Amino acid sequence: MMKLNTSHFKIVATLSLAVIISSCSNTKFLQDGQLLYTGAKINIKNDTLAKKEKSRLKEALQDQLRPKPNSSFFGLRPKLYIYNITKEPKKQKGIRYWLKYKVGEKPVLLSDVDREFNKKIIVNYSENKGFFNAKASSDTISKNKKAHVIYTLKTGARYLISQVNFPKDSTVINSEIQLLKDKTFLKVGNPFDLDVIKAERERIDAHLKNRGFYYFSPDNIIVQADSTVTKKPEVELFVKLKKNTPAISKEPFTIDKTIVFADYNIKDLKLGKYGIPYNTDSVEIYNNIHIIDPENKFKPKIFDRTLYFDKGDLYNRKDHNLSLNRLISLGVFKFVKNEFIISDSLNHKFDAYYLLTPRPFQSLRLETLGKTNSANYTGGEVNLNWTHRNFFRGAEQLKAAIYGAADVQVGGPKDANNIIRVGANAQLSIPRIVAPFRFHSSSAYVPRTNINVGYEYLSRTQLYTLHSFTTSFGYLWKENERKEHDLKVLDVTVVAPQKVTEKYLEQISGNPDPDNYIAPNPSLQRVIDKQLIFGPTYSYTYTNTMLPRKNTFYYKGSVDLAGTITGLVSGADAKAGKQKELFNIPFSQYAKMEHDFRYYRKVNVKSSIATRFIAGIGYPYGNSTSMPYVKQFFVGGSNSIRAFRARTLGPGSYDPRTQNATFFFDQSGDIKLEMNAEYRANIYKFLNAAVFADAGNVWLVNEDPARPGGKFSKDFVKEIAVGAGVGLRLDFSILILRLDLATPLRIPYYPEGERWTFDKIDFGSGAWRKDNLILNIAIGYPF
Structure with missing residues (x-):
């Protein structure tokens, strides 16, 4: 039970009395x-x-x-009280003005x-x-x-709809409206409702916009109600066009020309450099698209792939919006503007103009980062990022980065084993599917082909050095704003060790010397093993969190299949001593799957509840007896179970305190379960608060003698770690600075029956606070 000393009681009592007063x-x-x-x-x-x-x-x-x-809080009005007790400020600034008029309420x-x-x-x-x-x-x-x-x-009686009429006439627009009457929102027997009538007008307008009626408006429709038909509380509705509807609104328009200003600048337009209508002498025509690009910054075919309108097409809003969205999703244009100008009023034709302002093609960004972590490591990182947004004149994005980082161990009970990382990576993103097969996408988002290469040098002084090479080739496409697919046809990782010290090897084999005893830990060998991982990966994301709803969801599922076909063809069987190699390196063979589900609920305007559930499993087979270390699961840290330091929890009930190692090493697992819940509330403008609880752990598929209790079993529920805490979020628009203070409530490596720690909580004890209060400082929300 939590202990409160006398001073704590006085503070709580004083605050309570102040609220009551x-x-x-x-x-x-x-x-x-x-x-x-x-x-x-x-x-x-x-x-x-x-x-x-x-x-x-x-x-x-x-x-x-x-x-x-x-505003009130449990019947109290603290903001009003603050306003009342704060003296009138002499100036419209300062702490008194802020307190009275910003925090307080008149x-x-x-x-x-x-x-x-x-x-x-x-x-x-x-x-x-x-x-x-x-x-x-x-x-x-x-x-x-x-x-x-x-x-x-x-209220009196509520009037119901007795009949809905769509009067006929001989106009083109009326014939379109007649096609809609069977699916009207106005149903006989339903109550009269102005909001439903407005929705009906919007429905008709949306249909007409997709049938060429560009200049039509919902305001052109009138719904008349006649309540004199019967003596009952009923109304008869008449849906028709207003008499003063402009003639231009009643006519469907077709596309005459499509004109693209690929390097549009509003200043140049005012000066008449291009002008509208344009000078045909400076135009390149590609597949009926008129392109004005004097400096040839873009290949004409990118507009053919992006724009949906063609000469003679009937205007429709769907293609209108798709074209704009695809131009924006290319990522090379800063501003995208669209105008329709009548070219032939007699035959109801107009020209579609696309006025595109490119972003700067190249950018260079330098990032620096200072950090500290739970293992007494303090360090920094420097990143130099270069981006070219139009590398081959087809809106291809080339991103390249070089980075260097150093983590130095200061203080703590362990020997210093500093970490140095140096690396480089590059990604070429092509705004189309590059493949021998045909891929058609009618979505508002341009599909992309992504090619990645990377290298990292990692040196853990006094222990080992690793060289890591990565490359991948795949596709990224979105069905709509909610659904996204990411398929890497080939994802390759090669890890090669170098300079493995005797000190590290001793941790693997152990030391029987009673004066310097070290228990063997064969699992550490996997960190320095040569690794060759290759195969396809796929992830699917669904989210509606961008929609203005009370309840929203986020789901991401991923599958990783490594060495499957190669293992089957070669007959690899590591358990039977038939481990196969490629390029003198045993290749990894496993199947891995992970699911991340999040649910968000708005309680009111200023508060919400966020929850997350993660489940994952990796299963080694064929050419592997264990999962590659870099592909295993980890928990703990600022975005996971925040009451435990990063990568120190698990697997299962394994007790990391039993390690007799001269350095920290991360705990990993093949199976992961994690649950999080967080209540978020706005306190004042940029200041937000949270109360949260986290639970979960990782486990092994196979028994590891060096980590007893780590294998997944039917008693896994008894090995769930639980933590809780409070947090502050400072939302500065461009970034969110997050501070979370958490404490463990259930520790899975304690003896059974003693894993819940409520009876050990003692905020008055400095030693308890040092060991059990974990402060996480991070950027952004945890989920």
Whole structure:
């Protein structure tokens, strides 16, 4: 149980007393005759409405009322209290001004409430929902300098739709509208609802926009309601065009010419360098696309691949938006603008203009990073990144980077084993599918072919040096804004060790000397083994988090198959002593799968709940008896189980404290389970707070004598680690600085029956805080 000393109790008691006082002292700041407005209540009188419908109507009406009362927290109004106790500042700046007008809230008085206006709002909203005979009244209740208003709404009968008519005429546009009437949102028997009528107008407009009616607008449609047809509370609806609809809105338009200004500058246009209409002498025509690119910055075929309109095509909004989105997704244009200019009004034709402003093709960026980690390592990293966004004049992006990093161990119980990393990598991204087969994509996102190469030199002084080479070839494409596919047809990693010291080898084989005993740890051999990993990888991502919904999801699933075909063809069987090699290196053979599912729920405007579940498994077979170290799973750290330091947890119930090593080494596993939950709330503008809980672990597929308790078993639930904590997020728009303070609540390597640690929590103990409070500093949200 958590221990609180006397000083802690006094602080809590004082804060509690202050809150209680603030709840009852706000009214003493009011002048004579002033009443603090505490809100409104709505009573609905209608015996025919169902309970859910009445509740829904009441909630909607409540949102319409103005003004809103002062914000409250469990019935208290601390922001109002801060405003009241803060003296009027002399200047519109400084801490006092910030405290009174930014943190505090000005009192909302009953005199600020326009009850007649609110009654009109209530009646008007009710009529829009079909209650044509609605009447509202109000009453004010005051006590102890506080007042609230009660609005009573007598709705009368709700009018239902008796019939929906789409009057016919001989125009082209009417024939298009007639095709839509069977799928109308206006259904006989449903209540009259203005919001549904607006949606119906938008539906008709969307269809007409895809049938060439570029100049049409939802405002051109009128829905007339006739309530005099019967004596029942019913209305007959008539959906038709307004009489004053412009003639141009009634005609479908076709594309005459498609003109691209590939190097558009608004200043040049004003000076008349190009002009609209353009000078045909400076135009290159490619597949009916007129391209103005005097400096030949782009290959014409990229516009043919990107733009959907062709000469004679009927205008439609779908192709209009697809073309714009694909131009933007090329990544080479800073601004993309589209205009349609009538070229033949008699035959209803217009020219499609695309005004494209390129981004600077080349950029150079230098990044520096300072860091410290849980193993007493302090260091820094320098990255030099170069990007060319139009490398072969076809919007190909070439990114190259070189980097260097050093981590030096300062302090701590272990010997210094500094880490030095130097590397380089390059990626060529081509905005199309380069393949012997035909790939057609009608999405708004240009598919890409990606080629990557990289090298890294890693030196862990006094231990070993590793050379790592990577390369991959694959495709990235999106079906839509929610679905993305990433297929690497070939993903290759080669790891070659160098300068492995006797000190490290001793950790592997052990030392039987009683005065310097070191237990054998054969698993460390995998770190310095030569590794050849090759095969396809695939990942699928679905997300709707960009949509303005209360509940959103994110899912990413990935599959990694290494050495599968080669292993089968060669008959590799490492367990039977038939391990095969390529280029004198045993190749890895395994299957790996991982699933990452996230769920986000908005509680209200200023708070939300985020949850995540991760499950992964890697299974070695054929030419491998264990997963490659670089492909295993790890947990702990700022984006995982935050109560445990990075890569120090697991596998299973293995106790890392039993290591008799002269250096830290990471704990890894073949199976991973992780669950996270976080409540996020905005405190003030850029300042956000969070309360979180994390749980999970990693396990091994096969038994490892050097790490007892690491194998996955039916008792895996008993080996789940649990941590919890609080955090602050400073959202500066360009970046989010995150500070999370966590403590372990369940430690899987403790003896069974003693793994929950609630009885050991002691915030008053300096030794406990040092060992159990883990501070994570990171950029961005953990998930």
